[in-house]
Amino acid sequence: MVTVLNKCLIMLAVVAALAGCASAPEVDHSSRYTLKQDRAPDGHFDASGLTDAVPRYEAPRRAGNKSPYQVWGKSYRVVDSNDGYVARGTASWYGQKFHGHKTSNGEVFDMYTMSAAHKSLRIPSYARVTNLDNGRSVVVRVNDRGPFHGDRLIDLSYAAAKKLGYQSRGTARVEVAAITVAPDGSMFLAGERFDPKGGAAVTPAPEPVVNKAGTSRQALFVQLGAFSSRDPAEAMQVRAKGVLQSPVRVREVTTGSGRFHRVQVGPFSSENDARYAQNLLESSGFGNSIVLTDSH
Structure with missing residues (x-):
């Protein structure tokens, strides 16, 4: 027969056990790394x-x-x-x-x-x-x-x-x-x-194209995207023109995998200028831009 005293002792033991578990350090195994x-x-x-x-x-x-x-x-x-x-x-x-x-x-x-x-x-x-x-x-x-x-x-x-x-x-x-x-x-x-x-x-890397005056025609641009079709490229060009006063072009290039239309802002005279423009564009929703060197 379980007495009232025994019940109290059992309850105290359970509480002590739970308290011990709660105070034990926990290891987070949900982290990937x-x-x-x-x-x-x-x-x-x-x-x-x-x-x-x-x-x-x-x-x-x-x-x-x-x-x-x-x-x-x-x-x-x-x-x-x-x-x-x-x-x-x-x-x-x-x-x-x-x-x-x-x-x-x-x-x-x-x-x-x-x-x-x-x-x-x-x-x-x-x-x-x-x-x-x-x-x-x-x-x-x-x-x-x-x-x-x-x-x-x-x-x-x-x-x-x-x-x-x-x-x-x-x-x-x-x-x-x-x-x-x-x-x-x-x-x-x-x-x-x-x-x-x-x-x-x-x-x-391929040498930059040089004109007759000996001036490099390579320059820095912020490229917003590249499309196989011209229509989406021109639509992005229109959007970008509403953000910056810098020129925005659609440059058509042909590669081994086909023809592409690159939407590019620039040219810029320095990397700092290009990065500044890139930050403004990203804050306006152009989240996948890159700064690159391309033919001017």
Whole structure:
């Protein structure tokens, strides 16, 4: 027979047990990553023997190419085609925090391979990334989305960043040029015929067009989009003219994958002017713009 005293003792024991559970430290297993801050791999990592990613044709996939998509309340769009893409901006890198976790297209991120994340290039794809401060170049395979901090253009794997020589600083000024591969194996770098034999990582970018006076016809533009049809390009041109007083053009280019209509604002005399215009455009709803060098 259970006495009143025994009932009280049982109740006190249950309360004590619950209190012990409540005071025990909790571990949040819902987080995708086990590290709060990203960091370089432990110990010394020698990247000198790493080879560049080898571009090859990969059939288009749905994974990772949803467009538009949202991150932290901001909307981003994936380009219809990587053909002709070339842009300059800030590169960062990601490493141990994300190592072993899935990328946006379902593959596993390996910080020791030559890979990258980009907000708008179709994935998987390839790009040549050049450190504008030291001239080093690498070819990476783009298989992830990001970076989503500030105005950074591309996130490289730790290995790729080390080969470019900026892993200790964290960021670098770079040029990103898309490499597209046709089903027959032919390659194009930023829309121009490309032969990777002899070292794709150090193949120079196409020389700028020069007029008879010897003045470069290359200039900085803010590109708002690229379309296979002219009508949507002209509609975007009209919208952009209502935001800025700067000239807005639709430039028609023909690449190995067809004809495209680029909507571009400019030219600008400096990168600061171009970035200022880009910020104004993004605040007016043009959320997928890039700053690039193109023919004037």
